[in-house]
Amino acid sequence: MGTKRSAQIFRKAVKLIPGGVNSPVRAFKAVGGHPLFISKARGSKIYDADGNAYIDYIGSWGPMILGHCHPLVTSALKKAVDRGTSYGAPTELEVTLAEHTLKAFPSMEMVRFVSSGTEATMSAIRLARAYTKRDGILKFEGCYHGHADSLLVKAGSGAATLGVPDSPGVPADLAKHTFNATYNDLGSVRAVFEAAPVGIACVIVEGAPGNMGVVLPKDGFMEGLRRLCTKYGALLIMDEVMSGFRLCYGGAQKIYNIDPDLTCLGKVIGGGLPVGGFGGKRKIMEMLSPSGPVYQAGTLSGNPIAMTAGIETLKLLQKKGTYEKLYKTTNTLCDGIAEIAGRRGVPVHTAVAGSMFTVFFSEKPVTNWPDARGSDTARFGRYFTRMLKNGIYLPPSQFEAVFVGLSHTKEEITKTLEAAEKTFKGL
Ligand SMILES: *Cc1c(COP(=O)(O)O)cnc(C)c1O
Numbered sequence: 001m002g003t004k005r006s007a008q009i010f011r012k013a014v015k016l017i018p019g020g021v022n023s024p025v026r027a028f029k030a031v032g033g034h035p036l037f038i039s040k041a042r043g044s045k046i047y048d049a050d051g052n053a054y055i056d057y058i059g060s061w062g063p064m065i066l067g068h069c070h071p072l073v074t075s076a077l078k079k080a081v082d083r084g085t086s087y088g089a090p091t092e093l094e095v096t097l098a099e100h101t102l103k104a105f106p107s108m109e110m111v112r113f114v115s116s117g118t119e120a121t122m123s124a125i126r127l128a129r130a131y132t133k134r135d136g137i138l139k140f141e142g143c144y145h146g147h148a149d150s151l152l153v154k155a156g157s158g159a160a161t162l163g164v165p166d167s168p169g170v171p172a173d174l175a176k177h178t179f180n181a182t183y184n185d186l187g188s189v190r191a192v193f194e195a196a197p198v199g200i201a202c203v204i205v206e207g208a209p210g211n212m213g214v215v216l217p218k219d220g221f222m223e224g225l226r227r228l229c230t231k232y233g234a235l236l237i238m239d240e241v242m243s244g245f246r247l248c249y250g251g252a253q254k255i256y257n258i259d260p261d262l263t264c265l266g267k268v269i270g271g272g273l274p275v276g277g278f279g280g281k282r283k284i285m286e287m288l289s290p291s292g293p294v295y296q297a298g299t300l301s302g303n304p305i306a307m308t309a310g311i312e313t314l315k316l317l318q319k320k321g322t323y324e325k326l327y328k329t330t331n332t333l334c335d336g337i338a339e340i341a342g343r344r345g346v347p348v349h350t351a352v353a354g355s356m357f358t359v360f361f362s363e364k365p366v367t368n369w370p371d372a373r374g375s376d377t378a379r380f381g382r383y384f385t386r387m388l389k390n391g392i393y394l395p396p397s398q399f400e401a402v403f404v405g406l407s408h409t410k411e412e413i414t415k416t417l418e419a420a421e422k423t424f425k426g427l
Pocket residue numbers: 115116117118119121144145146147206210211239240241242243266267276
């Protein structure tokens with residue numbers, strides 16, 4: 001299975017595009033080798049520029065929950081293209097997707113659509129700051145909320161210390177408003193609330209973290225966050241960009257029975273086109289321009305092609321039995337891999353959230369970022385490379401989720417487990 005053509009394109013790409021890619025994790029830096037350049041995809045298969053086929057468990061990092069090129073989505077998109085690709089004026093499609101969204105997320109009374117998850121979280125934070133008239137925000141180490149300046153900040157030496165930028169180019173003056181706490185540790189959240197020299201406008205948390213690998217909230221953690229936010233007058237923002245429509249029809253808030261003030265969406269809601277959204281309580285959302293003073297806008301926001309992909313995807317996800325099928329496939333695959341690892345004497349811990357999971361090469365369960373970081377990433381790299389050689393396209397990092405879709409067949413799961421069987425031998 002040669003990848004000469006991908007290697008060739010990559011050599012050209014690195015001269016033209018920083019690192020040869022338009023989003024860092026695609027570069028395979030964490031696992032070595034060059035990325036595969038993709039030429040097409042269909043169902044659960046993805047094909048590289050050399051014509052190799054792989055079973056795809058990235059699914060564009062979540063959006064392709066139906067599989068690639070679902071015929072109903074594709075035909076709706078083709079019709080939509082013929083009506084024009086962008087108007088810069090409102091369409092009924094936006095109202096339809098808003099209706100679907102609010103119905104799936106009862107905590108949201110209004111929603112605004114944008115073009116990415118980053119835009120959604122960035123705008124939600126601006127709104128929370130405006131609404132509470134406070135500057136501080138609290139996030140969790142290991143949770144990713146897109147690349148807006150305020151969110152690219154990691155913890156200092158202790159939970160209650162000021163944030164330091166995670167990237168050059170983020171002003172220290174801005175980073176000092178971002179506080180970090182430890183996921184699954186309510187004490188660290190309370191410490192920030194009690195010690196913050198500026199008031200905390202909001203706590204932002206992933207619905208079910210998938211960006212340090214999948215980590216599940218401990219019993220009572222999400223409820224505790226809701227309670228602390230209410231007590232200290234801060235807004236709770238659930239970032240469900242990844243978990244929305246992936247854990248269930250709705251989000252982690254439905255599963256954990258949490259009523260956040262604001263919710264961020266992305267990924268699945270766009271069905272493979274650029275859509276993000278943020279929404280929540282009416283009195284907060286009505287502060288957004290043009291109904292209120294908080295500025296937020298987008299030339300391509302609510303784009304008709306993107307809205308069409310979202311609407312068709314959500315319609316199909318509402319079919320009875322959809323998520324049961326996804327859970328079954330996901331559990332079969334995840335349990336299968338864990339069983340093989342156990343038999344081969346490779347210590348792993350797995351975490352499943354709906355239709356995504358992570359196999360941590362770790363001796364102990366992973367409950368937060370320090371735990372995740374302790375995983376054997378060299379072994380993960382070997383696992384990834386061997387699986388890829390066997391035709392299985394997994395996320396190229398220990399700290400990402402595997403995404404299972406409706407198009408993954410029983411036969412493909414069996415094939416994947418056969419590849420795992422070969423992979424774990426002498427891993
Ligand atoms: C992917 C992701 C984002 C960022 O979305 P983009 O569309 O990549 O900007 C934000 N939050 C979470 C939880 C995500 O998984």
